[in-house]
Amino acid sequence: MKTLITNGTVVTASEAFRADVLVEGEHISAVGASLDVVADKMIDATGRYVLPGGIDVHTHLDMPYRDTTSADDFESGTIAAAFGGTTCVIDFATQFRGQTLHQARDAWMKKAEGKAVIDYGFHMIVTELGAAVEREMDDLVREGITSFKVFMAYPGSLMLDDGSIFRALENSGRNGATICVHAEDGVVIDALVRDALAAGHTAPRYHALTRPSTAEGDATRRAIALAEMAHAPIYIVHVSAAEALDAIHEARKRGLPVFGETCPQYLFLSDEHYEAPGFEGAKYVMSPPLRSKDAQAHLWRGLASGDLQVIATDHCPFTMKQKAMGSDDFSKIPNGAPGIETRMSLVYDGGVRTGRISLNRFVDLTATSPAKMFGLFPRKGTIAPGSDADIVVFDPQKRMTLSAKTHHMRVDYNPYEGREVAGVADTVLSHGRVIVEKGRFVGRAGSGIFLRRSARSV
Numbered sequence: 001m002k003t004l005i006t007n008g009t010v011v012t013a014s015e016a017f018r019a020d021v022l023v024e025g026e027h028i029s030a031v032g033a034s035l036d037v038v039a040d041k042m043i044d045a046t047g048r049y050v051l052p053g054g055i056d057v058h059t060h061l062d063m064p065y066r067d068t069t070s071a072d073d074f075e076s077g078t079i080a081a082a083f084g085g086t087t088c089v090i091d092f093a094t095q096f097r098g099q100t101l102h103q104a105r106d107a108w109m110k111k112a113e114g115k116a117v118i119d120y121g122f123h124m125i126v127t128e129l130g131a132a133v134e135r136e137m138d139d140l141v142r143e144g145i146t147s148f149k150v151f152m153a154y155p156g157s158l159m160l161d162d163g164s165i166f167r168a169l170e171n172s173g174r175n176g177a178t179i180c181v182h183a184e185d186g187v188v189i190d191a192l193v194r195d196a197l198a199a200g201h202t203a204p205r206y207h208a209l210t211r212p213s214t215a216e217g218d219a220t221r222r223a224i225a226l227a228e229m230a231h232a233p234i235y236i237v238h239v240s241a242a243e244a245l246d247a248i249h250e251a252r253k254r255g256l257p258v259f260g261e262t263c264p265q266y267l268f269l270s271d272e273h274y275e276a277p278g279f280e281g282a283k284y285v286m287s288p289p290l291r292s293k294d295a296q297a298h299l300w301r302g303l304a305s306g307d308l309q310v311i312a313t314d315h316c317p318f319t320m321k322q323k324a325m326g327s328d329d330f331s332k333i334p335n336g337a338p339g340i341e342t343r344m345s346l347v348y349d350g351g352v353r354t355g356r357i358s359l360n361r362f363v364d365l366t367a368t369s370p371a372k373m374f375g376l377f378p379r380k381g382t383i384a385p386g387s388d389a390d391i392v393v394f395d396p397q398k399r400m401t402l403s404a405k406t407h408h409m410r411v412d413y414n415p416y417e418g419r420e421v422a423g424v425a426d427t428v429l430s431h432g433r434v435i436v437e438k439g440r441f442v443g444r445a446g447s448g449i450f451l452r453r454s455a456r457s458v
């Protein structure tokens with residue numbers, strides 16, 4: 001099977017040029033001006049960009065929370081991703097206490113198999129660490145799970161103590177894995193939450209008021225110090241606070257291998273949403289919480305300067321019915337919001353069109369740099385001969401209004417409801433197969449494969 005994409009502008013992290021792209025089987029076989037080939041399928045990309053498929057390295061599909069799970073499973077979540085121009089996800093598998101890492105890996109493999117419509121990998125969340133788990137971390141790296149996540153928040157369930165985080169970092173320094181950290185001072189936050197509830201403050205807005213940006217900045221500094229002592233790189237997930245970005249900036253200035261990710265919600269939404277009437281603010285209950293408008297400008301500078309390398313989503317949707325678990329206690333509202341489908345259009349519209357970042361930087365932040373950071377480059381994250389044919393034909397002029405009425409995520413609200421964006425994924429290929437065309441999903445559940453990733457290449 002040969003597919004020829006003609007007359008588009010191919011955009012990579014470093015170049016943009018008019019070229020045709022030839023896909024043979026699952027891979028890109030040629031990129032060049034006016035390729036003279038007879039193909040089985042022709043895609044005319046005149047006036048459009050031909051981008052490497054987006055890579056979202058922070059998703060929580062089918063994730064257990066108390067007696068429910070996040071609303072998108074690997075089928076609905078990856079279909080929504082594909083509509084938005086994302087062709088690869090790295091989801092978080094969780095070692096629940098009492099489990100081995102391999103049990104957790106097997107559980108997540110089962111969730112994805114037969115369902116995912118795009119390729120996927122896993123980071124492993126480590127919630128208990130000892131000699132046996134450290135050996136398992138070495139094994140998992142050989143088996144293609146080359147990144148782990150540790151929590152400095154959620155004491156009593158997910159949080160690891162500093163000594164264990166230090167050990168995990170040392171381990172990754174030896175075996176080439178990357179440690180991802182959720183950096184918020186969980187113990188202090190828990191005290192603030194107890195104080196708020198004792199004072200009768202139960203509304204969603206108190207979720208944000210009990211997770212101050214100082215708690216994120218402080219934990220980020222501590223995480224960086226632990227990594228420095230362990231002589232290991234570190235990747236800070238969902239940076240939202242100016243204080244956290246400052247900590248990353250200072251560490252990088254000293255030459256430390258410290259990396260950071262932010263998400264569209266922290267770039268486009270602010271804490272004003274918690275003032276919404278009634279229980280509406282619950283839509284925005286996520287951790288870290290939305291911050292001030294000033295913090296947004298700071299994050300954009302971090303993206304432009306290179307202190308932040310990745311834009312992911314932290315996609316973790318819960319319906320309003322699920323959110324209602326916390327209707328009389330904000331601390332019981334499931335944390336998370338949908339975003340897997342809207343990332344590429346939001347960042348293009350609000351980043352490239354406004355001049356905050358270049359077109360190449362957009363590709364870098366949403367595809368190339370995530371691929372490099374998590375051991376997928378150059379197989380994914382670029383348009384080049386030999387790479388997987390994960391390709392998005394992206395129409396920069398086409399407009400779309402974001403809404404729960406039209407999105408494909410299995411959740412009854414959209415955090416950006418009514419926002420008009422320009423820049424829409426038009427045709428999407430995964431492994432050389434067209435999976436989204438003319439606004440329709442034409443792929444197949446289970447066609448995505450598990451990606452064995454290599455160690456970090458940046």
Ligand SMILES: [Zn+2]
Nearest residue numbers: 058060314316
């Ligand atoms: Zn997350």
